[in-house]
Amino acid sequence: MKSVVYSRTGDPSVLGLVDRDVIDPPPGEVRVRIVVSGVNPTDWKFRLGSGDGAAPPFPEVTPNQDGAGVVDAVGEGVVDLAVGDRVWVYLAGHQRPTGTAQEFTNLPADRVVRLPEGTSFDIGASLGVPAMTAHRALTVSEDGPSRLYPGALAGKVVLVAGGAGAVGHAAIQLARWAGATVVTTISSPAKAALATAAGADHVINYRDQDAASAVTKVAPDGVDMVVEVAIAANWQLNMDVIKSRSSIAVYANDGGSELTLPVRPHMVKNVRYQFVLLYTVGDAALTAAAADITRALEDGAMPVGEDAGLPLHRFPLTAIADAHQAVEDGAVGKVLIDVS
Numbered sequence: 001m002k003s004v005v006y007s008r009t010g011d012p013s014v015l016g017l018v019d020r021d022v023i024d025p026p027p028g029e030v031r032v033r034i035v036v037s038g039v040n041p042t043d044w045k046f047r048l049g050s051g052d053g054a055a056p057p058f059p060e061v062t063p064n065q066d067g068a069g070v071v072d073a074v075g076e077g078v079v080d081l082a083v084g085d086r087v088w089v090y091l092a093g094h095q096r097p098t099g100t101a102q103e104f105t106n107l108p109a110d111r112v113v114r115l116p117e118g119t120s121f122d123i124g125a126s127l128g129v130p131a132m133t134a135h136r137a138l139t140v141s142e143d144g145p146s147r148l149y150p151g152a153l154a155g156k157v158v159l160v161a162g163g164a165g166a167v168g169h170a171a172i173q174l175a176r177w178a179g180a181t182v183v184t185t186i187s188s189p190a191k192a193a194l195a196t197a198a199g200a201d202h203v204i205n206y207r208d209q210d211a212a213s214a215v216t217k218v219a220p221d222g223v224d225m226v227v228e229v230a231i232a233a234n235w236q237l238n239m240d241v242i243k244s245r246s247s248i249a250v251y252a253n254d255g256g257s258e259l260t261l262p263v264r265p266h267m268v269k270n271v272r273y274q275f276v277l278l279y280t281v282g283d284a285a286l287t288a289a290a291a292d293i294t295r296a297l298e299d300g301a302m303p304v305g306e307d308a309g310l311p312l313h314r315f316p317l318t319a320i321a322d323a324h325q326a327v328e329d330g331a332v333g334k335v336l337i338d339v340s
């Protein structure tokens with residue numbers, strides 16, 4: 001099979017296309033023929049490592065955590081999946097060397113989720129990292145639900161920072177599907193159009209207006225939860241617009257990795273900060289996210305493509321270096337790789 005590997009960390013030039021044997025899945029695992037591989041910032045960050053050509057954690061690493069395809073072989077003891085099932089996968093390369101940038105990859109069965117009928121591989125390859133992170137961010141507040149379903153967030157106002165980003169897009173879709181009113185911040189008219197297409201109720205350009213006043217205008221009683229990509233830049237905005245016992249779920253350090261907070265105003269509002277990292281979130285949260293996302297897919301609530309607010313940028317497997325570079329350069333939308 002065709003496989004992309006790297007044996008030292010560094011820029012996209014470390015990625016090489018090679019031929020590798022197809023391996024039978026061991027007990028508890030399945031082999032998936034990957035049709036579409038999804039690229040996320042984590043994939044280039046992991047590949048880059050410290051950027052000095054150091055050895056990665058395995059002698060050879062195939063990148064990319066997300067993907068979608070068809071179950072091709074089933075290991076002993078796997079009962080919930082069968083050959084021919086159309087599936088999406090998550091954390092394919094977490095603590096193992098084999099991600100989705102190859103024609104076949106083996107995964108533990110619990111990281112492989114059936115795609116509902118009619119759900120495309122493009123959607124499937126866009127879910128793992130972004131949608132599961134968004135799910136976690138929407139299910140960690142004191143007065144909010146721990147699971148998402150239609151009506152779970154009814155009456156809640158959710159502020160999504162960066163609604164044209166991949167995680168922001170998934171957060172808008174899941175929050176709307178669960179019945180929330182969604183306010184989102186973006187930085188340009190083009191991104192405003194995408195966030196609106198994703199389903200946001202209120203879209204605020206944080207560059208050309210006073211974002212706190214604009215949020216307060218559309219949510220006078222305050223915001224119940226924040227899905228935050230850039231906390232160092234946005235903590236003051238969040239503090240200005242949140243209500244008592246609200247939660248701020250921080251999943252990235254875009255725009256600054258250090259944070260100093262005034263204690264008292266946060267105390268006064270009983271604010272909860274929840275940091276989120278998918279790799280360490282735990283099995284219970286992952287399983288819950290996979291189940292709730294499946295239900296949202298069944299309801300057709302998670303479309304992708306420009307019309308749905310997430311433009312797709314396609315690359316062949318041979319151009320994976322360009323795909324990684326596109327994500328690192330801040331491609332607006334979703335970067336996908338056609339694998340087989």
Ligand SMILES: NC(=O)c1ccc[n+]([C@@H]2O[C@H](COP(=O)([O-])OP(=O)(O)OC[C@H]3O[C@@H](n4cnc5c(N)ncnc54)[C@H](OP(=O)(O)O)[C@@H]3O)[C@@H](O)[C@H]2O)c1
Nearest residue numbers: 041133161162164165166167187230233251252276277278
């Ligand atoms: N913790 C986790 O488990 C986890 C999971 C997924 C992703 N991440 C991380 O989350 C980040 C985003 O990932 P992604 O795939 O969604 O990337 P993306 O598609 O590039 O989206 C990032 C978005 O953040 C927006 N943004 C940046 N600064 C902002 C600010 N001050 N206010 C509002 N929006 C702002 C950007 O737009 P503008 O700059 O134009 O505003 C962009 O739309 C990456 O750093 C990634 O590594 C972490």
